[in-house]
Amino acid sequence: MKDKSINILKFIGLSFFEPAVRLAAGEDVKKNLTELIKKVVFPIVSILLFILLWHVGANKLYNIERDYKIETARKSGGETAIATELKRIESGESTINSLPSPVSVVTAFKNLIADHKIISAKKSAFLERVAKTNEKRKAQGLKAITYTGRPSFVDQIITSLKTVFAGFFLALFLAVPIGMVLGLSETLRSSVNWLIQIFKPVSPVVWFLLVYMIVKSLTLTYDGDVSFIISFIAVGLCAMWATLVNTTLGVSSVDNDFINVAKVLNLSVGQKVFKIVLPSAFPLIFTGLRITVSVAWMVLIAIELLSQSPGLGTFVWEEFQNGANDSNAKIIAAMFVIGGIGFLLDRMMFSVQKLMTFTEA
Amino acid sequence: MTTVKEKNTRLDNGLFSNEYMLDINQLTKIYPTPKGDYVVLDDLDLKVKHEEFISIIGHSGCGKSTLLTMIAGLNEISRGTIVADNKTVKGPGPDRGVIFQSPSLLPWMTAYDNVMLGVKQVFAHGTKKDRDDIVKYYLAKVGLEDSMYKRAKDLSQGMQQRVGIARAFALKPKVLLLDEPFGMLDSLTRGELQDVLVEVWNQEKITAIMITHDVDESILLADRVIMMTSGPRAKVGDILEIDFERPRNRAELIEHPDYYKYREHLINFLEH
Numbered sequence: 001m002k003d004k005s006i007n008i009l010k011f012i013g014l015s016f017f018e019p020a021v022r023l024a025a026g027e028d029v030k031k032n033l034t035e036l037i038k039k040v041v042f043p044i045v046s047i048l049l050f051i052l053l054w055h056v057g058a059n060k061l062y063n064i065e066r067d068y069k070i071e072t073a074r075k076s077g078g079e080t081a082i083a084t085e086l087k088r089i090e091s092g093e094s095t096i097n098s099l100p101s102p103v104s105v106v107t108a109f110k111n112l113i114a115d116h117k118i119i120s121a122k123k124s125a126f127l128e129r130v131a132k133t134n135e136k137r138k139a140q141g142l143k144a145i146t147y148t149g150r151p152s153f154v155d156q157i158i159t160s161l162k163t164v165f166a167g168f169f170l171a172l173f174l175a176v177p178i179g180m181v182l183g184l185s186e187t188l189r190s191s192v193n194w195l196i197q198i199f200k201p202v203s204p205v206v207w208f209l210l211v212y213m214i215v216k217s218l219t220l221t222y223d224g225d226v227s228f229i230i231s232f233i234a235v236g237l238c239a240m241w242a243t244l245v246n247t248t249l250g251v252s253s254v255d256n257d258f259i260n261v262a263k264v265l266n267l268s269v270g271q272k273v274f275k276i277v278l279p280s281a282f283p284l285i286f287t288g289l290r291i292t293v294s295v296a297w298m299v300l301i302a303i304e305l306l307s308q309s310p311g312l313g314t315f316v317w318e319e320f321q322n323g324a325n326d327s328n329a330k331i332i333a334a335m336f337v338i339g340g341i342g343f344l345l346d347r348m349m350f351s352v353q354k355l356m357t358f359t360e361a
Numbered sequence: 362m363t364t365v366k367e368k369n370t371r372l373d374n375g376l377f378s379n380e381y382m383l384d385i386n387q388l389t390k391i392y393p394t395p396k397g398d399y400v401v402l403d404d405l406d407l408k409v410k411h412e413e414f415i416s417i418i419g420h421s422g423c424g425k426s427t428l429l430t431m432i433a434g435l436n437e438i439s440r441g442t443i444v445a446d447n448k449t450v451k452g453p454g455p456d457r458g459v460i461f462q463s464p465s466l467l468p469w470m471t472a473y474d475n476v477m478l479g480v481k482q483v484f485a486h487g488t489k490k491d492r493d494d495i496v497k498y499y500l501a502k503v504g505l506e507d508s509m510y511k512r513a514k515d516l517s518q519g520m521q522q523r524v525g526i527a528r529a530f531a532l533k534p535k536v537l538l539l540d541e542p543f544g545m546l547d548s549l550t551r552g553e554l555q556d557v558l559v560e561v562w563n564q565e566k567i568t569a570i571m572i573t574h575d576v577d578e579s580i581l582l583a584d585r586v587i588m589m590t591s592g593p594r595a596k597v598g599d600i601l602e603i604d605f606e607r608p609r610n611r612a613e614l615i616e617h618p619d620y621y622k623y624r625e626h627l628i629n630f631l632e633h
Contacts, residue, residue: 257465260435263453265479265532275478279469357469 002027011351016040051102058101065096092325100329105336108329116152123147151310157337160300160311163228164345167235167296174236175243175292176285180278182244183251200241204299208234208306227309234303239296246288250281286353293349297342312338381444382568383409383432383536388441390427401427403594404441407587409536412566416579418627419589419598425572428589429540432570433459446535455483458534458567460542464521468514472505472524473497475513476531483532499527503557519550523557530561539571543578555581556611563608576627580620581611588630599630 002025009017019035022028066089073085088094100108126147134144151159182189211234219226254277262272304313316334319327385407392399401424409415417425430436432443434453443450445457466475476496484492500509503523513521522542529537542558543551555578562569562582573579579586583603590598603623605614614620 257461257463258467260453260459260461261465261467263435264433264455264457264459265482266454267478267482276467279467282469 011354016043055102058099061098062096062101065098069094069096095323095325097323097328100326100332104326104329105332108326109333109336111326112153112330112333116154119150119152119155122149153315153334156310156312156315157341159309160304160313161341163232163235163304163309163311164293164296164300166228166232167239167300168293170233170236171240171243171292171296172289175240175288176247179244179247179285179288180251180273180281183248183281184273184277186252189248189252196241196244200245202238204234204238204302205306207238207299208303210234211237212307225309227307231300231303231307231309231311234307235296235300238299238303239292242291242295243285243288246284246291247281250284250288251277254280283353283357286349286357290346290349290353293345294342297338297345301338380410381408382411382413382446383407383570384442384444385432386442386444388428388431388443389439390424390431390436391439400594401592403596405596407597409568409570412568414562414569414571414582414584415587416571416573416583416585417587417589418573418576418579418631419595420591420631421574423589423592424595425589426540429459429538429570429572432536433457433538435459455479455532456535458529458532458537460522460525460529460537460539462541462544464513464518464525466513466516466521466524466528469512471510471512472500472516472520472527473509475524476500476528479528479532495531496527499531499561500524502530502561503527519546519554522546522554526554526558526561530565530567533565534567537567537569539569541572541574544574551575551578552611558582559609559611576624576631579627580605580623581609581614586623586627588627601626 002021005021006018009021016039019032019039023032023036069085069089070082073081077084085094089096126149130145137144182192208230211230215226215230215233219229258276258280262276267275300311301313301316304311305317306313308314312334316331319330319334385405388402388405388407389400390402392401405428407415417428419425427436431438432445432450434450434457438450448456450457466472467478470478473496476499477492480492480495484495487495497506497509500506503526505520505523505527508516508520513524516524522545525542543554546554559582571579571582580603586601586603587597588599588601589595601623604619605617
């Protein structure tokens with residue numbers, strides 16, 4: 001039981017809970033207690049310190065903005081203007097958009113979840129209402145009526161995840177085969193090296209514009225979700241380079257002993273590639289894919305923001321444009337959600353990597 | 362042996378040869394360097410009879426490994442010819458099995474799959490059952506019947522080299538090439554594996570050439586010990602026939618009065 005849970009923790013990359021499990025099993029109390037303090041307590045302390053620092057800093061920034069407003073009011077209308085300004089600040093009529101405090105971010109997050117519940121209730125009610133009509137329309141060969149209301153925060157997250165996975169798989173199916181071909185042929189590698197070196201550092205924004213130029217012309221008559229197509233292709237192209245470079249390196253640097261084995265056994269090219277070269281390049285390929293997932297998630301936000309494809313990027317940008325009292329708090333809440341999901345995606349890839357490769361990652 | 366002697370085929374280099382499994386003629390290996398050519402082997406001649414076990418000793422860097430990789434077809438021949446089983450060596454092939462110094466197993470495959478990879482290649486026309494039998498037979502021979510389905514990376518160095526031995530023998534090569542196969546092992550494991558090799562070889566009698574640093578190992582295993590001169594321009598310096606009866610046994614051999622004569626001969630050569 002104990003060993004099993006430790007193995008599971010290790011596999012999903014949460015090995016820092018290992019001492020807690022050992023402690024619960026009553027094993028070597030003193031050693032595991034220090035381990036527990038080192039691996040669990042100290043990180044928690046650092047989180048608390050971070051929140052404290054954030055809280056103090058946010059207060060300070062808020063006060064700077066507030067003092068400035070009061071000062072401006074005093075200059076224009078004296079004491080009475082200050083009093084009205086204070087009232088306006090109190091009522092929220094005059095907004096102060098500074099760094100939100102931790103408490104307001106938590107409130108904003110709760111509001112977003114509550115908002116999501118309201119919207120999904122509306123959505124299911126709507127679908128129930130139009131269910132019959134939709135059946136009729138289907139029989140008549142017409143398109144079904146879909147819900148076109150505002151997407152909730154959770155909807156945005158799901159859309160973003162769809163985009164990032166579509167982009168990731170595009171990167172996977174482009175970069176791994178191309179990387180293998182480049183890794184196997186030195187001539188090809190040196191002849192297209194310039195292309196890799198030039199396109200690798202290009203910014204996500206430029207990738208987006210490039211994809212936009214091409215896809216726009218190709219989809220003039222297509223009435224589907226073009227912005228989704230553009231954003232996932234841009235994400236894929238932006239994120240694929242780490243995998244491409246790593247696959248090339250992995251395939252071109254296979255251990256000479258393995259190559260000799262293939263030669264002595266007279267393996268065919270196909271056998272050599274799939275039985276020897278590819279498996280021995282797996283560790284590097286998966287490291288590349290892990291970087292690709294992280295990069296895909298990172299650039300996604302910027303690309304969604306530009307493409308107006310729904311998702312977290314659009315959400316952040318709209319909140320910024322909105323400038324309501326809790327907009328900044330919502331943006332920070334989204335930031336934590338984005339970071340958290342990025343972390344989870346990386347853990348996921350880490351587990352897949354461990355499962356698929358022969359060396360300890 | 363008579364069946365072999367009756368065969369009298371003309372070789373592609375124009376010579377007649379029937380009594381040697383391996384015939385090396387004026388073999389030269391030159392590595393071009395910026396400071397001019399570096400001659401590793403110079404006009405080396407060596408003939409190996411059918412079912413003979415040869416070991417080659419010499420100082421580090423004298424070109425022993427170069428010679429072996431050239432026979433294996435993994436290293437280009439600068440001048441001269443190598444004829445193995447009446448065919449001129451032009452490249453690597455499963456008729457010349459190699460046991461490398463590092464076990465060179467594919468770490469992501471099981472011991473079984475590592476052996477099967479080659480067996481599939483060589484016995485492509487046999488049935489699946491035949492191939493399965495061959496792989497299991499040889500893995501059992503080297504004492505791995507319990508670890509057949511373990512992944513190579515989970516096996517110890519010694520066990521990995523056992524798989525290497527099984528893989529080489531399972532392919533039924535004409536010539537077996539061993540490049541310091543036990544060089545990376547501790548002395549206890551080395552002894553064990555030498556015994557495994559002696560035992561398997563006694564049954565299979567595959568013509569073998571083994572490179573070694575170990576004087577005792579060469580006496581235990583070989584019919585003839587080839588002593589190479591130090592490089593550059595290495596040649597065969599001396600040849601020692603080991604006249605012990607087969608099958609050999611390590612314990613009995615050490616008791617034998619001739620053992621120390623052989624040993625002294627080899628050590629004298631290496632020290633001068």
